[in-house]
Amino acid sequence: MRMDFWGAVLVVLRRWYVVVPTFLLCIGAAVGMYAAVPVTYTSSAGIVLTIPKTGSSLPVNSKQPDPVTNPLLNFDDGLSMSASILIQALSAPEVGTELGVVPGGKTGFTVSNGATNPEWMMSGPFVFIEAESDTAEGAEGIVTKLVARAKEEMAKRQTAVGAPQQTFLNVTVVVPPTTPIAESGSKSRAAAAAGAAGLILSFFAAFAVESFLDARRARRAKEAAAVADWGAVKPAQDSGRPGVSPVLHG
The missing domain is CATH 1.20.58 (Methane Monooxygenase Hydroxylase; Chain G, domain 1)
Structure with missing residues (x-):
């Protein structure tokens, strides 16, 4: 009808x-x-990879050292590649397990170059870390651990390939772990x-x-x-x- x-x-x-x-x-x-739906908290941090001020290579003649440069003005494609490697390393499930993140648990994190974040829509030597947890301490704690793990991971991988320590890339924290924000959208x-x-x-x-x-x-x-x-x-x-x-x- x-x-x-x-x-x-x-x-x-x-x-x-x-x-x-x-x-x-x-x-x-x-x-x-x-x-009944629990509140979730998010925290984030941003790091950038930079070349040492003495450059990415050692001088052939020690009496003629390489010129000193500003690391923030010295970027190349190698930094973007290194950032991609670091992102893949930090995103491995084993890293989450070592940091106390249980698959399917109340705490999780993502590591990217910022392509999914409107404020970080860029490609380059950037690593963006974001964590979510049911507590503010849990979210900020995971981000802090991941920032420290990023520095360890870069040093370990450069040592593994036999890079001179003077040429090691610097892992600079440009955005420290932010104060957790309660997300009530869900x-x-x-x-x-x-x-x-x-x-x-x-x-x-x-x-x-x-x-x-x-x-x-x-x-x-x-x-x-x-x-x-x-x-x-x-x-x-x-x-x-x-x-x-x-x-x-x-």
Whole structure:
């Protein structure tokens, strides 16, 4: 049965005693869901790799040292490659396990070059660390551990390839671990979803009751019509056979 907008509004108004309790019940469920979803905290840090001020190579003649340069003005593609290696190393599951992060637990982290962060939309020797936990201390603690691990990882890998220590890349913290921020977005989304579901459910309940009552009225009307038709039938009298029950003709 086709029902226009105003017809639907009339159904909702007519069955308000179904809509209101159902909606209030769902609102209560939304409030409970909002309270049940835990608050998460996020903390982040940013580091950059730089070349030593004496350069990335040792002079052939020790009497003629390489010129001293500003590390922040001396970037090349090698730094970006080293940053990518560091990101892959820190993102390994084994690193998380060593730092106390359990897969599927309440604490997690991501390491990237900032490509997924609007404030760090750049490529280069940057490493962006972000952690999330159910406590502020947990989020900031993991970021602090990862920053320290980044320095250890770079030193270990440069030692493994036999790079002269004077040419070791510097791991500079440009953004120290930030103060954890409470993220309530997941709580709000859960409550909003429950509220929307409650509104839809209340409308559905109203139309279900309306359909049930319409069907019951139609059935009763049909039964009443059948009874009326039965009462209108007059028994046929068999004058030739007294004692025979009368026959009804429809």
